[in-house]
Amino acid sequence: MMRRASSGAIHLAPAFSPSLLYYSKNEDVMSFIKSVSSPLAGCLTLVSSLALSEASTNLEHVIVSGTRSEQASVAIPASIQVLTSEQIRLSGAPNLVQVLNAQAGIQIKDSIGNQGRGATIAMRGFGSNSSNNVLVMVDGRKLNNPSLAGPDLASIALKDIDRIEITQGSAGTLYGDQATGGVINVITRKSKDLAAHLEAAAGTDGYVSYEGAVSQTYDSGLSFRLSGEQTEADNFRDNNQSEYTNILANGAYENTRFSVFLEAQQIADDLRLPGSLSSGQIRDDRKQTFTPDDFSDRDTDVYRLGGSVNLFANWALLGEYNHREEDSKGWLGSSFTGKTQVETFDPRVTGEIDTANGPILITAGIDLEDSGYDSQTAFGGTDVSQEMQDVYVQIITPLTESLKLTLGARNSDFEAKNNIDADKFTGDITVYQIGLAWQVDNRSRLFLRRDESFRWANADENGFVIPTVDFLDAQESTSWELGGETRFNDVFLSAVFYYLKTDNEIAYDPSADGPFGPGTGANINLDESERTGVVLTSIWQATESLTVQLNYSYVDAEISSGTFEGNTLPEAAKSTANLVVSYQFDESWSFYTDAQYTGKLYASGDEANQGNEISDYTVLNANVRWDYQKFYANLRASNITGKKYNGFNGGVPPYDYNYPAPEETFQFTVGYNF
Numbered sequence: 197m198m199r200r201a202s203s204g205a206i207h208l209a210p211a212f213s214p215s216l217l218y219y220s221k222n223e224d225v226m227s228f229i230k231s232v233s234s235p236l237a238g239c240l241t242l243v244s245s246l247a248l249s250e251a252s253t254n255l256e257h258v259i260v261s262g263t264r265s266e267q268a269s270v271a272i273p274a275s276i277q278v279l280t281s282e283q284i285r286l287s288g289a290p291n292l293v294q295v296l297n298a299q300a301g302i303q304i305k306d307s308i309g310n311q312g313r314g315a316t317i318a319m320r321g322f323g324s325n326s327s328n329n330v331l332v333m334v335d336g337r338k339l340n341n342p343s344l345a346g347p348d349l350a351s352i353a354l355k356d357i358d359r360i361e362i363t364q365g366s367a368g369t370l371y372g373d374q375a376t377g378g379v380i381n382v383i384t385r386k387s388k389d390l391a392a393h394l395e396a397a398a399g400t401d402g403y404v405s406y407e408g409a410v411s412q413t414y415d416s417g418l419s420f421r422l423s424g425e426q427t428e429a430d431n432f433r434d435n436n437q438s439e440y441t442n443i444l445a446n447g448a449y450e451n452t453r454f455s456v457f458l459e460a461q462q463i464a465d466d467l468r469l470p471g472s473l474s475s476g477q478i479r480d481d482r483k484q485t486f487t488p489d490d491f492s493d494r495d496t497d498v499y500r501l502g503g504s505v506n507l508f509a510n511w512a513l514l515g516e517y518n519h520r521e522e523d524s525k526g527w528l529g530s531s532f533t534g535k536t537q538v539e540t541f542d543p544r545v546t547g548e549i550d551t552a553n554g555p556i557l558i559t560a561g562i563d564l565e566d567s568g569y570d571s572q573t574a575f576g577g578t579d580v581s582q583e584m585q586d587v588y589v590q591i592i593t594p595l596t597e598s599l600k601l602t603l604g605a606r607n608s609d610f611e612a613k614n615n616i617d618a619d620k621f622t623g624d625i626t627v628y629q630i631g632l633a634w635q636v637d638n639r640s641r642l643f644l645r646r647d648e649s650f651r652w653a654n655a656d657e658n659g660f661v662i663p664t665v666d667f668l669d670a671q672e673s674t675s676w677e678l679g680g681e682t683r684f685n686d687v688f689l690s691a692v693f694y695y696l697k698t699d700n701e702i703a704y705d706p707s708a709d710g711p712f713g714p715g716t717g718a719n720i721n722l723d724e725s726e727r728t729g730v731v732l733t734s735i736w737q738a739t740e741s742l743t744v745q746l747n748y749s750y751v752d753a754e755i756s757s758g759t760f761e762g763n764t765l766p767e768a769a770k771s772t773a774n775l776v777v778s779y780q781f782d783e784s785w786s787f788y789t790d791a792q793y794t795g796k797l798y799a800s801g802d803e804a805n806q807g808n809e810i811s812d813y814t815v816l817n818a819n820v821r822w823d824y825q826k827f828y829a830n831l832r833a834s835n836i837t838g839k840k841y842n843g844f845n846g847g848v849p850p851y852d853y854n855y856p857a858p859e860e861t862f863q864f865t866v867g868y869n870f
Contacts, residue, residue, distance in 0.1 A: 261361050261381050263559045263590060264336065264370065265514065265546040271557060271592050273602050273631030273643035274367070275679050275692050275731070279360040281385075286778055286788045288819030288832035290397065290405070290863050292349045292357075296380070298774055298790045298817075300747035301364055301692075301731045305767070306843030307855045310431045310438050312350035313467055313494070315843075319377035320365060320696055321727040321753030323767020324703045324800055328651060331367070331375040334382045337500060337518045340374050341536055342567040342582050344656040348496070351463055353425050353442055355393065355409055358385045364731060365694055366675035368649025369604040369629035372563055372586050376649040376673050376698075387411040387419035387448070392870040399832075399863035402430030402437075421446045432858035433470035434485040440465050456503035463496040469528070472846070472853035482840065482856040492526035507545075510555070515543035530574035538567045553594035560589040569655040579615040580655035584608060590629070598636070602645070604629035610652045612667065614659075621658075621667035625650045640682035649673045653702055657719040662709055669721050673698040690733035697756075698725045706801040706847060722803070723758030725765060727751055741781070747774040760803045767845075769812075771795035789818040800846035807848035813841040830865040834858070 262272030279299065289295045293311040297304045301319055305326065308314030318326035327346030332339045339347030363379035371379055392410040397403070407425035424443045431438060441464040448457035471487035502516030517540070524534040544561025563586040571578045588606035595601050610623045631645035653668035661668060676695045700721040710718035729751035736744045749772045753765040764770075773793040780786045796809040816839075819832045835858060843857040 259361060260336075260383065261363050261367070261379060262370075263546065263557060263592070264544060264561070265512075265559065271600050271633060273600075273633040273645040273677075273679070275364040275677065275690070277362045277364070277690075277733070279362065281358055284354055284357060284360075286786055286819070286821060287790070287817075288788065288821060288830040288863075288865070289354070289817075290399075290403075290832060290834075290865075292352050292354065292382075294817070294834060295354070295360070296349075297792055298776060299362060300690075300733050300774060301378070301749045301772070302362075303769060303772060303794065304843075306857060307472075308467070309433050309436060309470065309843055309855055309858060310429065310467065311858075312438065312440065313348060313465060313492075314346070315349055316346035317349075317380060318767065320694070321729060321751040321765060321768040322377040323753075323765060323797070325657075326377070326767070328374050328654060328702075329376045331371055331379045332382075333379065335384055336381065336516065336542070337498075338374075338538070338540065338565075341569070342538065342580070342654050343536065343569045343571075344654065345536070348463070348465075350440060350465070351442060351461070351496070352382050353407060353423055353444070355395070355407060355425075356384045356421075356423050356444060358383045364692060365677055366647040366649040366673060366696065368627050368673070369588065369606045369647055370559075370590055372588070372606060372608060372650075373565075373584060373610075374651050376651055376671070376696075385411070385421065387413045387421045387446075389413065393867055394870075395865060395867035397863050397865040400861045401432055401858070402428070403861070403863060404428050405863075405865075417450045419448045419450070432861075433483050433856065435468045435488050435490065436470045436485075437468045438466065452506070454503060454505040457500070459498075459500040461496075461498040463494075463498075465496070466493045467491065469526070470855075472855055474852055475849055475854065478842075478854060478856055482859075487529075490526070490528050492524060492528075494522055494524040496520065496522045507547075510550075511545065511547035513543070513545055515541065515561075517541050528573075532571065532573040534569075534571040536567075536569050538565065540565045551594060553597050554600075556594070557592040558590070562587055577616065578655055578659045580658065581613045581615060582652070582655070583611045584652070598634060600633045602629065602631040602633070608650065608652075610670070612652070612655075612658065619666055623652065623670055625670055625672065627672075636680075636682075639684065640680065642680035643678070645675075645677045645679070647675050647677070649675065651702065653719070657702055660711060660717075660719050662718045662720065663711065668702055668719060669700040671698060671700050671702050671721070686737040688733075688735035690731070692729075692731035694727070694729055694731075696727040696729075698727075699723075701725045703803065704801055705803060707804065717801075722755055722760070724756045725754065726756045727753045727765075727768075729753075741779055743776075743778045745774070745776040749773070755803060760805075763803060763805045764798055766798040766802045767800050769795040769797040771812075784823050786821045786823075787819070788821070789816065791816050794841075797845075799848065799852060800844070802848055807852070810842070810845050813839055815839055815841070826869045828867050828869070830863070832863045832865070834861045834863075836860055 258266050260266055284295055291311050293315045296302055303318040306315040316327040317330045319330050322329040332347040361381045367375040367379045390412040394408045397405040405427040409423035411421035413419035422445050427440045429438050444461045446459040469490035470485040499519045504512050504514040506512050520538045522536040541564045547558050548555035565584040568581040586608045590604035593601045605628050607626045612621045627648035629647045633643040635641045651671040658667050674697050703722055705720045706717040707715055708718040708720055710716040732748040734746045753768040755763050776790040778788045793814045795812045816836050817834050818836055822829045838860040841857050842854045844855040846853045
């Protein structure tokens with residue numbers, strides 16, 4: 197019978213999926229990392245995973261991101277972790293940024309400090325312009341923008357999330373533009389029996405939040421879900437007040453032959469902008485602002501229409517049409533307005549062909565995207581439109597009952613128009629994927645994968661280039677990964693080694709001869725860069741009540757040719773780590789804590805490595821949860837030790853610019869499930 201399709205990511209995490217992640221920085225681990233980071237090991241990515249209970253010995257889990265339809269993880273030659281709604285619930289995290297910040301291989305940059313707009317995800321050593329090198333999706337809908345603005349992570353209400361699938365590494369063949377460092381796909385809840393909840397929260401820095409949701413599925417196949425949230429906060433910095441409203445409505449119908457859904461979302465995001473501070477200004481007062489009048493207000497409307505049709509046995513036609521429109525206005529020393537429009541349409545066919553060794557899985561489709569970005573300021577304007585027309589196919593063939601071969605290809609046609617001076621750029625790229633997945637036994641598997649990816653320069657980047665350059669070249673990458681997983685007793689382990697080579701990486705060089713004159717800065721194409729790294733994960737179900745998870749990520753990211761050859765790429769910490777401990781005292785009380793370590797790194801724009809490395813730091817969070825019948829309450833402490841660090845660092849002193857992160861914050865939440 198054909199599996200019902202949806203949108204998502206790849207899954208190698210255990211079915212029990214206890215808490216989050218940990219890593220311990222020590223000499224033995226570092227020696228191990230260095231030993232495996234040879235050129236041969238650097239071309240590979242290994243994943244090894246272990247089961248959390250004797251009862252769960254089958255490695256097969258249903259995931260979406262590996263094929264863009266629901267399939268078993270054992271067929272996918274990739275490393276994917278799944279974060280469940282239960283893990284999010286136990287963490288007590290108030291927003292998606294804090295949830296993701298506790299995951300292996302992820303760095304969060306926050307240039308505003310409210311852990312919403314301005315926060316971006318970095319993976320695989322992509323620091324500069326990381327918002328355009330990690331693809332973020334909700335049920336397969338892209339949140340990435342045709343500008344330097346990062347995906348709106350705050351637009352995803354935590355209570356709407358069923359799970360988060362995190363694909364480590366390149367997925368350009370299956371997902372196209374911007375899927376270079378990884379893919380984050382949030383899978384939202386589906387309507388079930390009549391259910392509803394109400395929740396209220398309050399905390400430090402004037403934090404107040406209200407949210408609620410109601411959903412139901414009827415015997416006829418009709419279903420609906422309606423959710424809303426309202427958040428207000430003064431936040432840590434002066435002139436950093438925020439007000440956020442998010443309303444989501446979804447209606448669907450499903451029977452044995454077809455399904456269809458319609459979804460609408462409206463977001464109002466009003467935000468004061470505290471601006472950056474130099475190192476000296478931070479020493480004087482981390483909270484101060486020198487931009488007391490700056491603000492940015494943004495309204496977003498999203499509409500989605502999609503569904504699936506079972507064509508015949510084991511074959512289905514799927515597709516979604518998505519429309520997103522954002523209007524912004526504000527003041528940054530002078531008034532500005534902005535408008536972003538993104539339309540996508542992605543019809544695809546999935547199917548199976550039976551063989552003696554198992555089914556051949558086929559996914560083929562078209563990704564169409566039409567986007568535009570219009571910004572007007574006192575210094576001039578930007579009006580750029582972009583069109584992408586992609587065709588792709590992926591085939592997973594069983595060579596034996598336990599060995600599967602994955603082949604894939606994508607062709608992308610791209611056109612960018614500068615509607616102000618009528619300049620036009622066209623490009624064409626074809627990328628390929630090949631991978632092997634070997635099911636060693638019911639507890640262990642290995643995979644080997646080579647994937648190519650690409651990124652077209654966006655409107656912001658092409659609008660600020662060297663005067664002799666009209667449009668930046670496309671960024672192209674090749675990734676090698678080798679993976680394996682195994683399970684025994686109460687332990688889950690994972691190890692990932694990878695090598696990623698990038699040509700024409702798009703980056704900002706503050707010393708380049710830019711539009712404002714020599715040495716004023718511009719976006720450029722780097723000659724070549726390389727990233728060699730490892731991601732290690734272990735989960736120990738110590739007792740029925742106690743779970744401990746440890747993560748460690750190491751990446752050696754450097755520019756391998758050109759003017760900055762041999763230099764470390766900025767904003768990429770070589771070492772990051774996480775420790776997560778979750779303990780269930782009884783049916784009512786639970787305790788959760790996570791520690792996040794970020795190693796030294798160079799500030800944004802410092803490809804020349806002229807400045808000193810930014811010091812490493814560790815942030816500790818904790819949550820106590822109480823459940824009683826249908827009531828629940830959380831007391832969450834973020835950065836409980838009051839660590840003073842910056843969410844983002846740029847430039848070289850005395851011309852550095854930094855955005856201080858919040859010190860200790862507390863939120864108390866109460867809720868009721870009807």
